[in-house]
Amino acid sequence: MGRSPCCEKVGLKKGPWTPEEDQKLIAYIEEFGHGSWRALPSKAGLQRCGKSCRLRWTNYLRPDIKRGKFSLQEEQTIIQLHALLGNRWSAIAAQLPRRTDNEIKNYWNTHLKKRLTRMGIDPTTHKPKTDTTSGGSSNCQYSKDSANLSHMAQWESARLEAEARLVRETNKMKVQRQLEFESSKPQTPARLFLNKITPLVQPSLPPCLDILKAWQSSWSKPTQSNETLNSNNSSRMHSMYAMMLSNDENLESPTSTxxxxxxxxLPLPPLPVPVSIPMTNNNNNNNIVPFNQVPLPLTDNTNNDDEIWKQFNLTKQNTEGDHEDDDIMAAVEAFRSSCGGFDNNIPPISSNVLQALEDGNGGDHENLNESSSLMCNVNLEENKHYWNSILGLVNESDDMNIVLG
DNA sequence: AAGTCTACCAACCGCCCTCAT
DNA sequence: AATGAGGGCGGTTGGTAGACT
Structure with a gap:
């Protein structure tokens, strides 16, 4: 026995909304709020089902929706989060202020997915596609490049997950404090959510700082060992190919370093010092900060990633076998140790992303330890090779586009 | 100019989850 | 515990506009 339809379908209009219908819906919601969506159409004088009204409002009519072209930064964020979360569009949308899940989903399907495919990257797994039908030295080189990309991705994935956990750990303490604080002052209005988020006051922090910081670290700092890189474990790819993918447009981003x-x-320019975002930015929010704008709890702009991973490996040894999240927690501990404690002003990350991470999308935990040692073993020459390889891949891709176009 | 193809995206559909009863 | 309402979510469809032949 299936569910009864949400509304009587007979006589209800379907298809594109007219401006008059939009106006009716807007006027009604602005005056009365949406209330029960099922009851809304008749009250608002619309021959639509409640579900259709809800979709129209949440995806199109809300005043706090940003429309138009996605920025490079937004593209990077989408790709990163898709690599972590998969097709959890609502969770991804929660990290992109003023964008709807539907819009992100469409953008992924029509732009990003194709671009990934064109670059030889499986948009589902975010792994390089392996071509077993042909051989030759160029392909060997490509495999190595892909492996390097994977290693970078492992690093990023680990960083992202560790960051998320780190912030969550901090928030457990903060929520308690915040509740205590909130209980001592008048209640603020509940936040409106755009797919459960609201537009946020953008902090001045450069987006993706965490990842760029990690990159800069791995790039700029020679490491101690020359151990051979193990290339058989591929992981998810994040912003490094987001930049590659954006090459067919404009690589220059106002936010990218x-x-x-x-x-x-060229050497990468130094990144700005992360600044703390106040726990309560503005008055009425749930302290949700875009995923890519959560600052690392760094106390200065020195490069401490190597130290982090040293600490990570030490902690890992001490916690091995305790829990499936040991890798993450070890990384958190490493952060904690290297940073000299948590920054008390770290904002929380939205719960759905954290939940998604916890729900099993941290599936690359087992790679964390390996990726850590891998990253520690990448020497300067290999980094140079890595970036030159990316350039090569990008140029190659462009050439292909020209030929195919 | 007309027909066809392609890309885009708003909207729909159906499943799932949560909550109240 | 079972049931149903309400709403959220992700996959898919279909209309439309622009490009191409």
Whole structure:
């Protein structure tokens, strides 16, 4: 026995909304709020089902929706989060202020997915597609490049997950404090959610700082060992190919500190010092901060990633076998140790992303330890090679586009 | 100019989850 | 515990506009 339909379908209009219908819906909601969606159409004088009204409002009519072209930063965020969360569009949307899950989903399907595919990356797994039908040295080189990309992705994935856990750990303490604080002052209005989020006051922090910081660290700092890289474990790819993918448009981003200046590899400029975002930005929010804007609890702008991973490995040894989340917690501990404690002003990350991470999308935990040692073993020459390889891949991709186009 | 193809995206559909009863 | 309402979510469809032949 199936569910009864949400409304009588007979006589109800379907298809595109007219401006008059939009106006009716807006006027009603602005005056009375949506209340029960099922009851709304008749009250508002609309020949639509409640579900249709809800979709129209949440995906199109809400005043706090940002429309138009996605920025490079947004693209990067989508790809990163998709790699972590898969097709959990609502969770991804929660990290992109003023974008709806539907819009992100469409953008993924029509733009990003194709771009990934064109780059030889499986958009589902975020792994490089392996071509077993052909051989040759160029393919060997490509495999190595892909492996390097994977290793970078492992690092990023680990960082993202560790960050999320780190912030959550901090928030457990903060929520309690905040509740205590809130109970001592008048209640603020509940936040409106755009797919459960609201537009946020953008902090001045450069987006994706965490990832870029990690990149800069791995790039700029020679490491101690020359152990061979193990390339058989691929992981998810994040912003490094987001930049590659964006190459067919404009690599210059107002927020990116990374550039591909032709074929010349230039040192990356120093990143700004992370600034703390106040726990309560503005008055009425749930302290949700875009995923990519959660600052690392760094106390200065020195490069401490190597130290982090040293600490990580030490902690890992001490906690091995305790829990499936040991890797993450070890990383958290490493952060904690290297940073000299938590920054008390770290904002929380939205719960759905954290939940998604916890729900099993941290499936690469087992790679964390390996990726840590891998990253520690990447030497400067290999990093140079890595970036040159990316340039090569990007150029190759462009050439292919020209030929195919 | 007309027909066809392609990309885009708003909207729909059906399943799932939560909550109240 | 079972049931149903309400709403959220992700996959898919279909209309439309622009590009191409």
């Amino acid at each position: 990374l550039n591909f200046p032709g074929t010349t590899l």
